[in-house]
Amino acid sequence: MSAGTAPSSSSSGRSGSQSNPRSIDGSGYIYTLLQDERNGVCYYLEQNSQNEERAMWEKAAEKMGYALTDIIKIKKMAQDKSVSPAEQLLRVWSDLNHTNTELFMVLYSLKLFEAMECLKNRVDVSYHRLIPKKVLKETKPNDTISTEKILNGPEMSRTSNESEFNSTSMETSSKITVDRNEIKEVANQIPKILYNELSEATNKWSKENILGRGGFGTVFKGRWKYTDVAIKKIEYKSGDMKKNAKVQMQQSLNELRYLNSCRHDNILPLYGYSVDGPEPCLVYQFMAGGSVERRLHAKTTPEPLTFIERMKIALGTARGLQYLHTYRGKKEPLIHGDIKPANILLDSSCVPRIGDFGLVREGSDELMEVSSVYGTRPYLPVEFLANRIFSTKIDTFSYGVVIFELFTALKAHDKTRGANVTLLSKYIWFKSRNNEPMAPLIDKSMDPATVSVPLYDALMKIGLACTNENNGERPEMVAVLNTLEELMDKYQ
CATH class of the missing domain: 1.10.510.10 (Transferase(Phosphotransferase) domain 1)
Known part of the structure; x- marks a missing residue:
């Protein structure tokens, strides 16, 4: 069986209806999905096939390469963990390092276009043409499928232990925004650097000075105050700019908050920050190796x-x-x-x-x-x-x-x-x-x-x-x- 046998352990069944930002890995693995995105996919996978009693998640499992015995195991694991079978299927398949694009194509083979819409921002734009225009028009940008809606779907009932976790973490509610003023407040003990100085330090952001690119920006080598530095220029390039901006600004706040307080020979020094230009920037010691x-x-x-x-x-x-x-x-x-x-x-x-x-x-x-x-x-x-x-x-x-x-x-x-x-x-x-x-x-x-x-x-x-x-x-x-x-x- 190409998909592999269902593992004996998986994620906890607890979940909340929050939409917390998480790190978006460039590899595009399924585990990088935000909770609302997972919820949306699971909601549509829990629906029954047209004119059939089988749920769509079972058909999806077959497309993923699972045999009937594996599907029965997944269903049993879902019951044991008080999660929906669709959620358990995603966890099992995610454990084998499958990607969002692979999941997108499984949904396409089943004509689950609404579920594909939930993953639209997780796949290359070239795949968007597979979603009928009618679906794109009917799907509201801010629509989300709550965890409660899934838990109350087929074969599931809400249990008392599904309350939201408490956490002293970097995660924030989707209602909270992180703006430049908050960066200034966090960074009041960190040197503030003018954007124009950083532009000059990188020869006006010359391509020749690029050290690397990430999902939220580009890192440049620069010469600032007669010192070699690495400058992270925060940019938003993907389709969901608002969501990505929120995640990256939260991560930038963490960098400012913790790098400034952690002074150690084996922790990267932060030299300063800039917020007076078109893009926020963080300035670090340049690491020649x-x-x-x-x-x-x-x-x-x-x-x-x-x-x-x-x-x-x-x-x-x-x-x-x-x-x-x-x-x-x-x-x-x-x-x-x-x-x-x-x-x-x-x-x-x-x-x-x-x-x-x-x-x-x-x-x-x-x-x-x-x-x-x-x-x-x-x-x-x-x-x-x-x-x-x-x-x-x-x-x-x-x-x-x-x-x-x-x-x-x-x-x-x-x-x-x-x-x-x-x-x-x-x-x-x-x-x-x-x-x-x-x-x-x-x-x-x-x-x-x-x-x-x-x-x-x-x-x-x-x-x-x-x-x-x-x-x-x-x-x-x-x-x-x-x-x-x-x-x-x-x-x-």
Whole structure:
């Protein structure tokens, strides 16, 4: 069966009718959908087929490659978790890293045009022609399908435990707007930079100065005050400008709020901000070494990272994370939420600095339940993806995946590894459970004479401890850092 067997665990069935912004991953995976978008799709999937008693979600499951036995399992899992079968189907398919475009085409094959409209802003504009113009006209821009409407649909009844989660997170109600005045209020202790100065620093935003592009803007290299800087110019390019502006401005506020307060050698310094021009801008220290992701995976890259440089990156990243988790005290950790090689930047000496604080949340010394999932799926643990359990152990898990990627140069997600081990964390655990040696996985770009195999094996064991599926078995980052420093002392 191409779709795979229904997994034994999935997301919590609790949900609310809020429309909270979450990180929009450029990969377009189904898990990036906002709650209203999921609700809309599920509502139409719960309807019965014309002249049939079968629900559309069952037909969709068949299109996804599921057999009848799998459909029965999905229905049973939905009942156990008090969610709609359509929602459970999306969760199961999402666990296999399917994309919004794939879901869009499944809906198209079923002629569920109204459901396709719910995903319109999640697929390339070239796909919009598949939605009949009549549907586009009849669908109001602000129409949403509430969670209650789905829960009261076929085969479902609302239960008492479906109240909205409470969370001290960055999420905001859709009624709340984030504007430039709020940025100014948050940034009152941060240097304000004139937009014209940044324009001059980048040679009027020259294309030659572009370091990278993201869903909400472009990062430029600039020369400001005789200092090399990286300037994030916030822009909105997709169809739903208002929604994206709200998400990005909220993330920008987080960057200002937390980067300004987190002063550490392994956390990216924020130099200032600008809001007096056509686009808001954030100004950071320029990191000449680029991202760890680029150094590991780019087709054209400087010399490969040496074993010692990778150790330096592992140590520095651990130091930065333990600082985030502890500098305000054990009861008020800051949780990064999106640790991955792309967000670990290197200076010219390969000293790492953690960047992209847009998804940072305030945690507590106890496990919390939050109302939405965000971040980058291959680096996130199952308790967060499935049950929205939020703690510092999310960062620990992500760090473990980074360790694997750093010393093997294998990608965090790779379909060629096989259906059950596409995720690097699962692949390494599969090798470990089968008592297979880890040495063959060492990145071959490193000079073998510089690699300490015993130290490498010890590092992989740290990665395994960090990616344990049981979050209670995962170490805190302070313990990880202590172990790393002991290893360095032992093998130097």
